[in-house]
Amino acid sequence: MPTHDRTAVIRPYHPADREAVADVCVRTAHNGGDSRAIYPDQRLMPSLFAEPYCHFEPELAFVLDDGTGRAVGYIVGTADTGRFVENFRRTWIPRLAGRYPEPALPPRTPTEEMIRLLHHPERMLVPELAAYPAHLHIDLLPPWQGRGYGRRLMRTFLDALHGQGVQAVHLGMVTVNTAARAFYDRVGFHEIPVVDAGPLTYLGRATTADRRGDGLRRA
Numbered sequence: 001m002p003t004h005d006r007t008a009v010i011r012p013y014h015p016a017d018r019e020a021v022a023d024v025c026v027r028t029a030h031n032g033g034d035s036r037a038i039y040p041d042q043r044l045m046p047s048l049f050a051e052p053y054c055h056f057e058p059e060l061a062f063v064l065d066d067g068t069g070r071a072v073g074y075i076v077g078t079a080d081t082g083r084f085v086e087n088f089r090r091t092w093i094p095r096l097a098g099r100y101p102e103p104a105l106p107p108r109t110p111t112e113e114m115i116r117l118l119h120h121p122e123r124m125l126v127p128e129l130a131a132y133p134a135h136l137h138i139d140l141l142p143p144w145q146g147r148g149y150g151r152r153l154m155r156t157f158l159d160a161l162h163g164q165g166v167q168a169v170h171l172g173m174v175t176v177n178t179a180a181r182a183f184y185d186r187v188g189f190h191e192i193p194v195v196d197a198g199p200l201t202y203l204g205r206a207t208t209a210d211r212r213g214d215g216l217r218r219a
Contacts (some may be wrong), residue, residue, distance in 0.1 A: 007067030008149065010156050013054055013074065017063050020071035021054065022046035028139040033179045044100070048118055049137050050076055052092045056084060062156050064140060064149050073140030075153040079166045081124055081135050105206040106162050128194045132170035133206040134161050154187050162207040170204040 013021070022043070026052035029035035029045040039045055053076035054061045078084035100115045107113040117123065124135070136157060140150055161169060169193060173180050181201065189203035 005171035008064055008072075010152055011040055011065055012064050013058055013071075013076070014060035017071045018051070019072075021050050021063065021074050021076075023068045024074060024141055024168040025050040027141060028192045030173050032180055033084065039114060041111065044114055044118075047100070048114060048123070050074065050139075051106050052084075053077055053137065054090055055092070056087050060160055062153060062160075064144060064146075066154060070183065072144050073138075073149060073153060075136060075157045077134060077136030077157060077169070078177065079134050079161060079164050080127070081133055082173075083120045084135075085124050089128070093119060093121070109160065126194055126202065128192055129202060129204070132192070134166045134167040134207070136169055136171050138171075150183055151187055158207045158213075166207055168204055168206050171200055171203050172200045174199055175201045 025033045026036060026039075027047040028044050029049065030038050035045055036042065057078050057100045059074075061076045062074065063071035063096045066072045069192075083156050096118065100118055102119040103115060107116050129135075138150060138153055138157075140153075158169070167176065171184070171189070173184070176199070181203075184203050187205075192202045192204045193201075
């Protein structure tokens with residue numbers, strides 16, 4: 001069921017939300033801030049971090065609707081990272097290879113680095129995360145942050161995962177994004193040690209509801 005707060009509502013993703021979700025992704029993709037100056041192609045970041053999830057598992061895609069039908073935040077993910085990687089390799093990369101061919105040389109720009117990631121989805125298969133088979137991405141436009149909507153999106157997503165029998169979920173975040181880390185700490189995530197994590201920190205938690213101190217208890 002949708003979760004209402006004044007005029008805003010959390011609801012399932014609809015195909016008509018595609019452009020708005022992409023815009024939210026672009027405006028939050030650089031360490032939580034606007035990525036347009038770093039990645040001029042505004043289809044690139046959504047093609048990695050938002051659209052494939054909406055395509056493969058729309059039942060796990062939810063948006064924060066501002067009350068006018070416009071998505072101003074979202075949470076997307078997969079119940080099974082291994083299956084997602086297989087689907088990404090088999091059908092998603094071929095959809096995008098014409099626009100984003102794999103670079104023949106080592107990446108020299110941020111855009112080329114992201115295109116390299118696009119062509120290497122197996123990077124998501126991290127042995128230390130095996131006990132956390134699901135993973136997620138959550139983003140909200142700045143005016144909608146710090147108002148409780150992120151917690152509500154998270155609860156909606158975790159409930160959907162739990163309804164599928166998934167017991168635990170993980171995420172990877174850029175370590176320097178301290179504001180995001182503070183949010184994840186508040187909603188019950190803990191750090192998972194990963195060898196050679198590079199610039200990322202990996203966090204995980206159970207999908208079960210009503211955990212004390214995680215900020216996600218039901219009313």
